[in-house]
Amino acid sequence: MCDFISGWFGGCCGLLLGHPFDTLKVRQQAFGYSSILLTTKDCLKQNGMKTFFRGLSYPLFSTGAINSLFFGVYGTALGKLEPTDGKPSYRNIFLAGCIGGAGQLVLAVPVDVIKVKLQVSSGETYKGPFDCLKKIYQAEGIKGTGLVYIIHIN
Structure with missing residues (x-):
């Protein structure tokens, strides 16, 4: 439980600090700005500081579940690969x-798809992450969430 809570807290702190920079990167790529300064100016002009945090809520709330899923699968896999109680090999x-x-990835990819859609939206396109997910699913089905590609790879 301590690993889960500290993983969730650490993930949230990283998201809060890194999300504005991620938003700038995504918007620069999506809209083809020639510099990060132009991207920043446009963000500030559009909705002020609020633009930098668009799309943050969904990853912020899901980071605990993603970390929990990772550590749960990791622990189970390590137990199957190295069933002894000794020190596991690096391999x-x-x-x-x-x-x-x-x-x-089953959880992380759809969360990231929604985050990016919210980051590049004008703020009027979606009412929030769940509205975004609903609209993606209505328009593109399960393929729009990115899950089809994960299932195909695995």
């Missing part, structure tokens, strides 16, 4: 980490 730690990372 098995690496493999369990890869399996845990793949397992978390």
